[in-house]
Amino acid sequence: MITESGKYKPEVVEPKWQKYWFENQMFKAEDFSEKPKMYVLDMFPYPSGAGLHVGHPEGYTATDIVCRFKRMQGFNVLHPMGWDAFGLPAEQYAVETGTHPSITTKNNINNFRSQIQSLGFSYDWSREINTTDPNYYKWTQWIFLKLHKKGLAYLDEIPVNWCPALGTVLANEEVIDGKSERGAHPVIRRPMKQWMLKITEYAERLLNDVEELDWPEGIKEMQRNWIGKSTGAEVDFKLAKSSNIIRVFTTRPDTLFGATYMVLAPEHPLVGIITAPDKKNDVSAYKKLAAKKSDMDRTELNTEKTGVFTGSYAINPVSNDEIPIWISDYVMMGYGTGAIMAVPAHDTRDFEFARKFGIKIKAIIRPDENEANKENIEINDVLSGNACWTGNGVLIDSANETGLDINNLSVNDSKRTTIEWLKNSGLGKKTVNYKLRDWLFSRQRYWGEPFPVVHMDDGEIRLINENNLPVSLPEIDDFKPLGTGESPLAKAQEWLEYTDPDTGQKGKRETHTMPQWAGSCWYYLRYIDPDNNLEAWDKAKEKYWMPVDLYVGGAEHAVLHLLYARFWHKVLYDLGLVSTNEPFQKLVNQGMILGTSYKDSRGALARTDLVKEEDGKFYHIETEEELVEFPAKMSKALRNVVNPDDVIAEYGADSFRLYEMFMGPLEAVKPWNTKGVEGLRRFLQRSWRMIIDEDGEIAKNINDEELDKEQLRILHATIKKVTKDLETLNINTAISQLMIFLNAFSKYKTTNCGAIEIYVKLLSPLVPHFAEELWQRLGHNQSIAYEPWPTYNEEMTKENEVEILVQLKGKPKARIMMPADISKEDMEKMAMENESVRGIIGGSTVTKIICVPGRLINIISG
RNA sequence: GCCCGGGUGGCGGAAUGGCAGACGCAACGGACUUAAAAUCCGUUGACCGCAAGGUCGUGGGGGUUCGAGUCCCCCCCCGGGUACCA
Structure with a gap:
């Protein structure tokens, strides 16, 4: 007879242990302890209305496993969770329905929390935070005051990415191919007064300190590229017929003798001044065209160069030749000085431009023979101006009468020599340039942190006193954007008007709010001391817990969040508010989980509900065409989204967790296959059956007989493999080894009880509810969560x-x-x-x- | 274009320079069952062969080595990032 208690029933076991953990506050982290500390952090989610996705629990499961493993190894583990809850979707929903964003947010958070809790994660829920809570954003505002006092926040009238559909500006990082990152609405350039943060002041340190981080090489490289440091020189070019000077930035000062023309960005302030009277019409027509073009979708980048001659000439400072000045949109106002010296013989863009407009091409580098052969370029073509050479070589025709002679030097040597000469002649100097721009920190939205700032009527920018924080969001009932560049906060009359309590001076509050990144720039610090009402965090606690030892999240935050958070952290470090130079010591990106989709012969993906299966082959319901299975991003459009709730309801959270980890390496992109969950469920079932017989008793063949040599070998090899694999996050192979153990031990006639208990312990970080239940049935009345992790004997693992x-x-x-x-x-x-x-x-x-x-x-x- | 990943059975994936394909899924055969599901046992890279056995095989081509999925060079394909950055 199979009794109820003999069956593995996740639907009973899982809620039972979740309740037990919660009621006993099992995973509360202790501030300060004799134990070594371990801070394991998940990138906190934006609680969207759509709820949890199978991608979310992937990283959360991995960190949960690490935490449970580390607790058993005697670590004091901090593992918190919270909500990055400011953001556009709740506000747009408010515009459509009138529901206040705080209500939407609260509901979504409750839904997310219960979904996350149903997976049995061992978060310390007493530290839960929410970026929209005034007790939290009070401190976000406080950090803004710190930034401002350090001179790192300023107002500037700059051309910004204005998104009419969203009614707000966006940071450069939030604009992709000329469209908004969220919603893919068109974005145009428009000058507006905005709050900016001087992240550029930290560019060098953000770049250098990347080296010391234990992060994936790819992410580190993306950060380096985004910062985009390049070393070169600034060179001043005099105009032939006026006293104006055009300053250019170049990484190739060695090619100065080859500069046969100059190009200014169409928006360059000198354009209006230097344009010759007979060229005014051409130039202003081109400027108009360029302005319109920058509004257009940037993906349709035309490689064909365009431009017009200004009618003016500059003097090449090394050769004294007169060279024409053009304007063209291939030079951008936003980088360097907005002007370039053009060396068509040795720069591909300049070469294309010169070819098209018949400008002189003067070769001053004889290409390195080996390199030229490799690239299939004829040296004579380069020397005659019929080919472009950007590689190494020897300088030629590069000497003047005022002491500069770089002939016969290599590219690198001549760079150095030329810069030296420019400096001595007062014509230029060595410079470093960064692609990184200052961070646009204003948004014209309601649902974000208000700035602790008042614009006084006399023009003074006044900061709200620390003691008067938070500046809370006012209640309003119309969330529609004004479309003027002001946020909906401008409608909150009462809140808006400010009167100085002492002097009676009047002013208006800042109506911009902070971008979503603000709250996530420092949340890892608030977890350390979430209920502190006197300060953002206690310094001693910060010193104890920081840095974050393991940070897991998606690669989509490679530059945005991670760069901003590093910037804030460095500022806080300089202010003596945090003890570490970097916030996140080790970073791991979980790979995306793809859904199943079906592709036809043209490569088009078919909606999953339009596909039928016959004899293991797939056909389109309408066209009858045969389709092949093909992994694709889960999307509503393809109807291939897998909802974790459904999977948990059918197989249980432990099987779900185990499957997500067994799919492959954490960092890899991998396709979801529900059949795979069944396999893991079977594995748990077989493990259960090995230990619990059909009457719900401990299996008869588990006793205290000594293990034989082979059993001992498998046991110790399993402890070794699982321990090492959990240490390195190779969870998929740890699971394989546990399967090997099960396959071997379920065949033995008798099994030692101690070995079985070790097996349950090894399983416990992966399938905690399952392990707790078995542990209890094996006669223990303490939770398994803090049982010491098994150790192995190397000798035993050998044959x-x-x-x-x-x-x-x-x-x-x-x-x-x-x-x-x-x-x-x-x-x-x-x-x-x-x-x-x-x-x-x-x-x-x-x-x-x-x-x-x-x-x-x-x-x-x- | 440039910068990062990656390419291994029908599928997901394993492999300190040392027996490629661990483990799982799927498939097939068998046991149990009136039957099915579940469960259990077995087979499963391809090709040749009755068999013993042999040949080929980690995107393609070359190389280093006693020995290469792994190291080196060249090329192709896929995914991600980035883009007229001077």
């Missing part, structure tokens, strides 16, 4: 005898059993005395024998 492969000239021929610890000499002796080995060698002469202990013998014969 006495191993099978050695005998190869003849690399081909496998025979297998001989040999003692595991045999020496090379004895291996060779044993092999050569072996009958079948002799037969394999036959009459041929052995010239060499390679012995690899524990592995193989390779016999080379002539």
Whole structure:
């Protein structure tokens, strides 16, 4: 008879243990402890109305496993969760329905929390934070005051990415291909007064300190590229017929003698001044065209160069030649000085431009012969101006009468020499340029942190006193954007008007709010001391917990969040408010989980509900065309979104967790396959059956008999493999080893109870509810969560005898059993005395024998 | 274009320079069952062969090595990032 208590029932076991953990506050982190600390952080989610996605629990499961593992190893673990809850969707929903964003947010958070809790994660819920809570954003505002006082926040009238559909400006990082990152609405350029943060002041440190981080190389590289440091020189060009000077930035000062024209960005302030009267019409027409073009979708980038001549000339400072000044939109006002010296012989863009407009091309580098051959470029073509060379070589025709002679020098040497000469002649100097721009920190939205700022009527910008924080969001009932560049906050009359309590001076509050990134720039610090009403965090606690030892999240935050947070952290460090230079010591990106989709012969993906399966093949319901299975991003449009709630309801949270980890390496992109969850459910079922018999009793063959040699070997090998794999986050192979253990131990007639308990312990970080239940049934009345992690004996993992492969000239021929610890000499002796080995060698002469202990013998014969 | 990843059975994926394909899914065969599901046992890279066995095989081509999925060079394809950055 199978009784109820004999069955594995996740639907009973999982809520039982979740309740137990919650009621006993099992995972509350202690501030300060004798134990070593471990701070494991998940990127906190934006609680969207759509709820949890199978992608969310992937990283959360991995960190939960690490935390549970580390607790058993005696660490004091901090593992918090919270909500990045400011953001556009709740506000747009408010515009449509009138529901206040705080209500939407609260509901979504409740939904997210219960979904997350149903997965059995061991968060310290007493530290839950919410960026929209005034008790939280009070401190976000406080940090803004710190930034401002340090001179890192300023107002500036700049051309910004204005998104009419969203009614707000966006940071450069939030604009993709000329469209908004969220919603893909068109974005146009428009000058507006905005709050900016001087992240550029930290560019060098943000770049250098990347080196010391234990982050994926790809992410570090993306940060470096985004900062985009380039070293070169600023050079001043005099105009031929006026006293104006055009300053350019170049990374190739060595090519100055080859500069045969200049180009200004169309928006360059000198354009209006230097344009010759007969060119005014052409130039202003082009400027208009360029302005319109920058409003257009940037993906349709036309590589064909355009531009017009201004009618003016500049003097090349090294050769004294008069060179024409053009304007073109291939030079951007936003980078360097907005003007370039053009060296068509040695820059591909300049080359294209000069070719098109018939401008002189003057070669001043003789290409390196080997390199030119490799690139398939004729040296003579370069020298005659018919090909462009950007590589190495030797300088030619590059000397003047005022002491600069770089002929015969290499590119690098001539750069150095030229910069030296420019400096001595007062014409230029060595400069460093960054692609990184200052951070646009204003948004014209309601649902964000208000700035603690008042614009006084006399023009003074006044900061709200620290003691009067937070500046709370006013209640309003119309969330529609004004479309003027002001946020909906401008409608909150009462809130808006400010009167100085002492002087009676009047002013208006800042109506911009902070971008969503603000709250996530420092949330990891608030978890350390979430209820502190006197300060943002206690310094001693910060010192104890920081830095974050492991940070797991999606690669989509490679530049945005991670760069901004590092910037704030460095500012806080400089202010003596945090003890570490960097916030996140180790970073791991979980790969995206793809859904199943179906592709036709043209490569088009079909909606999953329009696909039918027959005999293992897939067909389109309407066209009858045969389709092939193809992994694709989960999307509503493809109807291939998998909802974790459904999976948990059918298989249980433990099977779900196990499957997500078994799919492959954490960082890899991998396709979801619900069949796979069944396999893991089966694995748990078989593990259960090995331990619990059909009556719900401990299986009869589990006793206190000693393990035999082979059982001991498998047990210790399993402890070793699982321990090492959890340490390195190779959770998929840890699970494989546990399966190997089960396959072996479920076949033995009798099993030692201690070995089974170790198995349950090894499983417990992965499938905590399952393990708790078995642990209890095995007679323990304490939770397994803090049981000491099993240790292994290296000697036990070794086999006495191993099978050695005998190869003849690399081909496998025979297998001989040999003692595991045999020496090379004895291996060779044993092999050569072996009958079948002799037969394999036959009459041929052995010239060499390679012995690899524990592995193989390779016999080379002539 | 440039910068990062990656390419291994039908599928997800394993492999300190040492027997490629661990583990799982799927498939097939068998046991149990009136039957099915569940469960259990077995087979499963391709090709040749009755068999013993052999040949080929980690995107393609070369190389280093006694030995290469792994190291080196060249090329192709896929994914991500970025883009007239001077």
